[in-house]
Amino acid sequence: MSKEIFNKIQDLKKQILHHDRLYYNFDQPQISDHDYDLLYKKLKDLEDKHPAFKTKDSPTQKVPGEALDKFKKEAHSQMMLSLQNSYSKQEIKDFYERMKKLLDIDSPEFFMEPKLDGVAVELIYEKGFLTKALSRGDGKVGENITQNIKTIRGVPLQLNPMKTSSQKTPSLLEVRGEVIILKKDFKTINKQQEELGESLFANPRNLASGSLRQLDSKVTLKRPLYFYAHSLGSSKNFSVTNQKDFMEALKNLSLPCLLTSKKKLKSPYLSQLSNSLHHLLKYYDEINKLRHSLPFEIDGIVLKINSFEQQKRLGQTARSPRWAIAGKFHPEEAITQIEDIVLQVGRTGVITPVAVMKPVSLSGVTIRQASLHNFKEMSRKDIRPKDFVVIHRAGDVIPEVLKSLKEKRNKNSKPFKDPKNCPNCKEPLQQDGDYLRCKNILCSAIRERSLIHFASKGAMNIEFLGEKNIKKFHEWGWLTNFSSFYDLPNKDLTQQEGFGEKSFELLVKSLEKSKKTTLSKVIFALGIPHVGEQTAQKLAEKVLEKLSNKSCNLHAALSILQNLKEEELTEISDIGIVVAASLRDAFQNKKLIADLKNLHKKGIYFVEEKKTTQLKGLQFVITGTFPLDRKDIKKSIEQKGGKVSSQVSKKTNHLLVGKNPGSKKQKAEKLNISQINWNEFKKLT
Numbered sequence: 001m002s003k004e005i006f007n008k009i010q011d012l013k014k015q016i017l018h019h020d021r022l023y024y025n026f027d028q029p030q031i032s033d034h035d036y037d038l039l040y041k042k043l044k045d046l047e048d049k050h051p052a053f054k055t056k057d058s059p060t061q062k063v064p065g066e067a068l069d070k071f072k073k074e075a076h077s078q079m080m081l082s083l084q085n086s087y088s089k090q091e092i093k094d095f096y097e098r099m100k101k102l103l104d105i106d107s108p109e110f111f112m113e114p115k116l117d118g119v120a121v122e123l124i125y126e127k128g129f130l131t132k133a134l135s136r137g138d139g140k141v142g143e144n145i146t147q148n149i150k151t152i153r154g155v156p157l158q159l160n161p162m163k164t165s166s167q168k169t170p171s172l173l174e175v176r177g178e179v180i181i182l183k184k185d186f187k188t189i190n191k192q193q194e195e196l197g198e199s200l201f202a203n204p205r206n207l208a209s210g211s212l213r214q215l216d217s218k219v220t221l222k223r224p225l226y227f228y229a230h231s232l233g234s235s236k237n238f239s240v241t242n243q244k245d246f247m248e249a250l251k252n253l254s255l256p257c258l259l260t261s262k263k264k265l266k267s268p269y270l271s272q273l274s275n276s277l278h279h280l281l282k283y284y285d286e287i288n289k290l291r292h293s294l295p296f297e298i299d300g301i302v303l304k305i306n307s308f309e310q311q312k313r314l315g316q317t318a319r320s321p322r323w324a325i326a327g328k329f330h331p332e333e334a335i336t337q338i339e340d341i342v343l344q345v346g347r348t349g350v351i352t353p354v355a356v357m358k359p360v361s362l363s364g365v366t367i368r369q370a371s372l373h374n375f376k377e378m379s380r381k382d383i384r385p386k387d388f389v390v391i392h393r394a395g396d397v398i399p400e401v402l403k404s405l406k407e408k409r410n411k412n413s414k415p416f417k418d419p420k421n422c423p424n425c426k427e428p429l430q431q432d433g434d435y436l437r438c439k440n441i442l443c444s445a446i447r448e449r450s451l452i453h454f455a456s457k458g459a460m461n462i463e464f465l466g467e468k469n470i471k472k473f474h475e476w477g478w479l480t481n482f483s484s485f486y487d488l489p490n491k492d493l494t495q496q497e498g499f500g501e502k503s504f505e506l507l508v509k510s511l512e513k514s515k516k517t518t519l520s521k522v523i524f525a526l527g528i529p530h531v532g533e534q535t536a537q538k539l540a541e542k543v544l545e546k547l548s549n550k551s552c553n554l555h556a557a558l559s560i561l562q563n564l565k566e567e568e569l570t571e572i573s574d575i576g577i578v579v580a581a582s583l584r585d586a587f588q589n590k591k592l593i594a595d596l597k598n599l600h601k602k603g604i605y606f607v608e609e610k611k612t613t614q615l616k617g618l619q620f621v622i623t624g625t626f627p628l629d630r631k632d633i634k635k636s637i638e639q640k641g642g643k644v645s646s647q648v649s650k651k652t653n654h655l656l657v658g659k660n661p662g663s664k665k666q667k668a669e670k671l672n673i674s675q676i677n678w679n680e681f682k683k684l685t
């Protein structure tokens with residue numbers, strides 16, 4: 001018997017550690033948080049019943065996760081702990097009673113906060129300046145992610161006590177909190193990933209974590225991350241005595257926390273103080289109800305003893321403080337049956353399997369379909385036609401099939417066979433990373449999606465033409481390629497149902513308006529695989545550099561695009577060999593070239609690119625000599641939204657160091673300011 005229990009414990013430990021690695025180190029969880037917590041609870045219950053089998057290396061005795069080698073590892077001055085989880089009101093009641101007993105107080109005071117589903121980080125402010133930021137790692141040692149944290153708008157580089165408050169700048173302040181990404185941004189970024197045929201992020205937490213783990217902080221800069229503070233590490237000259245005052249002090253120092261009063265966040269509800277069990281339970285229900293209307297993901301509430309002195313008295317275990325508990329929400333899941341698996345052809349030819357399911361209601365929305373992303377993912381999850389499946393809404397936005405219920409599966413069920421041919425044009429498909437792709441440039445399904453993309457807002461922005469009309473005109477043979485959009489006014493449109501004089505006029509107007517555009521929009525509009533808005537922008541910048549003294553027209557730009565060498569392409573920071581090959585294929589394609597020449601003839605032209613925002617909020621100082629003239633470097637920084645100043649100060653984000661630097665270098669060293677060389681700078685832009 002005991003051997004059996006020992007083996008069971010060993011097995012659970014192995015499983016949990018495996019899932020910890022997937023979640024914390026690779027940002028690729030394979031089970032839901034709830035299933036993970038169930039495994040954890042099983043292990044904890046077994047260990048509590050059989051303490052002889054509890055070992056120091058058990059996941060119940062340590063903070064999950066570890067620091068990765070790719071960043072410099074640094075020790076936390078105080079351990080960054082995890083939280084005890086609870087899934088029922090009874091467990092919250094037990095916690096309340098435990099606190100009463102341990103503190104010997106009738107009604108202890110609690111600070112109640114939402115539990116943000118993000119990535120834990122620690123920001124270290126010395127004499128008011130952000131000098132270091134660490135990830136949680138294994139709780140003892142984290143990764144130094146200072147450069148990436150500095151790209152987060154809203155994280156002050158310098159603390160700024162409000163004039164009206166008595167709060168002074170502390171000489172040391174270690175603030176802990178969560179880095180998150182908003183649900184709407186998660187949705188947009190995943191849509192872009194899907195369109196480009198790149199892997200999807202499982203949920204907003206995952207995307208935030210992946211963004212923070214970038215070695216290249218310019219990638220982090222592009223991700224709209226937010227930080228919210230929730231707890232205190234070490235501090236000096238910072239005299240607060242409880243969690244509520246701590247949060248107020250953070251607000252005064254302009255650090256974002258869940259007291260930050262933003263209407264959208266319904267802040268009066270977000271954090272509260274209470275000493276009654278009734279309120280604690282009510283708060284759990286209220287926040288649970290509110291969670292879907294919040295702009296970010298939360299997965300529960302956190303109840304903390306308010307007084308720091310009482311917290312100290314209660315102490316901590318190896319893994320979590322005794323003075324706090326997470327009241328986790330039950331995941332919103334539903335069970336339904338897959339009726340069919342259909343195949344969709346995207347504009348870049350990616351074939352996506354989509355589960356068509358018996359309609360089911362999930363957090364107030366009726367779900368009928370869910371993307372299964374790609375065939376590898378479908379086979380990893382072993383999802384088959386007619387399976388009963390558990391679905392949930394990832395990031396509260398996209399319905400996702402979590403798993404199939406194998407026990408309910410029909411004996412004769414067979415896995416879905418990967419298609420060999422395009423469901424539309426029947427041409428053989430090709431494997432491209434995780435995806436199957438139709439590479440037939442004549443495939444009408446791809447053409448239809450490409451035409452819709454060409455006219456869309458971020459591309460040529462032909463305002464009047466919606467998806468429905470494009471599909472109709474394509475079906476009638478009026479839209480055959482990109483330039484054919486500009487032939488539409490020659491068609492007898494007014495004879496078509498629902499298309500009067502007024503619509504005709506609007507169409508002509510919006511076509512005319514779309515003719516004046518930017519080169520990056522034209523490149524993006526072409527829908528070249530792996531070429532999203534950012535890459536198109538970079539490529540356009542390169543072409544514009546080369547075009548500087550020549551005429552700025554589509555014909556000239558095309559000839560540059562056709563002649564760009566592979567080395568010139570891969571020199572551009574967003575472009576690797578896969579993207580370069582995709583660009584080469586596109587600009588050697590005779591049909592596309594003819595189409596582009598036609599667009600030029602129809603009067604499509606581009607003007608100088610507008611300012612971009614890659615360097616928004618960053619202040620640079622330049623020292624030494626560079627391959628480019630100083631004036632041009634300054635112009636390029638300003639065009640990208642950054643600022644250049646002549647003196648190094650605490651406000652400087654980066655000192656750009658060239659050959660033979662001057663005294664600014666020493667000053668930057670003194671102030672601990674990031675120094676970057678020409679190559680690093682080029683990567684950043």
Ligand code: IVH
Pocket residue numbers: 080081082083113114115116117118119120121177178230231302320321324326
């Ligand atoms: S307090 C444990 N408050 O949840 C030390 N943590 O699952 C005190 N978290 O590692 C943490 N929202 O990163 C606290 N309002 C909140 C939180 C919160 C999210 C994270 C935190 C912790 C993890 C444990």
